[in-house]
Amino acid sequence: ASAHHLWPEIDRVTMEQMHYARMSVEDSGGVWQLFAEEGEMKMYRREEEVGGMVIDPLRACHVVKGVTGHEVCEYFFNPQYRLEWEATVETTTVLEKIADDILLFLQVHKRIWPASQRDAVFWSHMRHVPDDKDQDGPPIWVVVNNSVDIPDLPANTGKCVRLLLTVCLMCQTFIDPPKDGAKVTRNDLTCKITYCSVVNPGGWAPPAVLRAVYKREYPKFLKRFTNYVIDQCQDKPILF
Numbered sequence: 001a002s003a004h005h006l007w008p009e010i011d012r013v014t015m016e017q018m019h020y021a022r023m024s025v026e027d028s029g030g031v032w033q034l035f036a037e038e039g040e041m042k043m044y045r046r047e048e049e050v051g052g053m054v055i056d057p058l059r060a061c062h063v064v065k066g067v068t069g070h071e072v073c074e075y076f077f078n079p080q081y082r083l084e085w086e087a088t089v090e091t092t093t094v095l096e097k098i099a100d101d102i103l104l105f106l107q108v109h110k111r112i113w114p115a116s117q118r119d120a121v122f123w124s125h126m127r128h129v130p131d132d133k134d135q136d137g138p139p140i141w142v143v144v145n146n147s148v149d150i151p152d153l154p155a156n157t158g159k160c161v162r163l164l165l166t167v168c169l170m171c172q173t174f175i176d177p178p179k180d181g182a183k184v185t186r187n188d189l190t191c192k193i194t195y196c197s198v199v200n201p202g203g204w205a206p207p208a209v210l211r212a213v214y215k216r217e218y219p220k221f222l223k224r225f226t227n228y229v230i231d232q233c234q235d236k237p238i239l240f
């Protein structure tokens with residue numbers, strides 16, 4: 001991957017996003033506005049506009065029992081599962097396999113009334129790093145999706161408005177050691193998920209309308225995805 005012309009950007013943005021996601025875990029006060037809460041899932045946003053367009057940064061914290069961060073990131077990254085959990089994506093295409101853990105996607109999203117249909121071109125990178133708070137514990141797994149401009153697919157030529165996104169799914173895994181050296185089972189697993197996203201809709205849409213769509217779609221999205229992973233993993237061996 002290091003030979004690919006996008007590698008320097010992919011490496012830099014991935015580390016930046018991981019740092020941002022980890023910082024935001026501590027920064028639960030201040031500017032973030034809690035806008036949705038369902039069980040263990042808490043969703044925060046900041047109201048920001050660029051050129052009159054809503055690009056509210058979103059941060060979601062979720063705690064899921066019975067899966068590892070590796071499993072959560074695998075189901076998020078791997079295109080073969082995408083359409084099974086992504087209810088707002090019409091088509092997803094791998095344009096280039098940059099490496100085993102770096103894919104270039106073209107995604108066409110379903111039209112969400114009253115906004116016009118969107119598409120997105122982005123690289124997606126899955127990576128794990130040691131958890132510096134627990135060196136000999138499970139590593140932190142992360143998937144970063146970041147829009148990229150590719151000349152072969154110019155924006156806004158077809159029916160879709162090209163959206164810009166930067167997304168980071170970061171997962172920390174905690175294992176409650178079972179008594180007297182028994183085998184770790186899924187009941188001993190807890191995964192702490194931090195999902196950060198900034199989506200620039202690419203074309204103007206009424207701020208109030210867009211915020212209503214965000215408010216409705218993001219909680220549904222994260223709940224559907226995490227329930228899908230729990231369901232897929234429950235009868236499979238644990239992937240640490």
Ligand SMILES: O=S(=O)(CCO)c1ccc(-c2ccc(C3CCCC3)c([C@H]3C[C@H]3c3ccccn3)c2)cc1
Binds near residue numbers: 086165167199
């Ligand atoms: O985590 S990912 O990388 C998974 C890749 O499959 C991801 C997630 C969400 C989006 C996305 C795309 C379009 C919109 C808007 C913009 C104008 C009209 C639609 C939204 C806002 C509306 C929010 C939303 C949240 C979740 C799902 C769908 N809709 C979000 C893109 C990528």
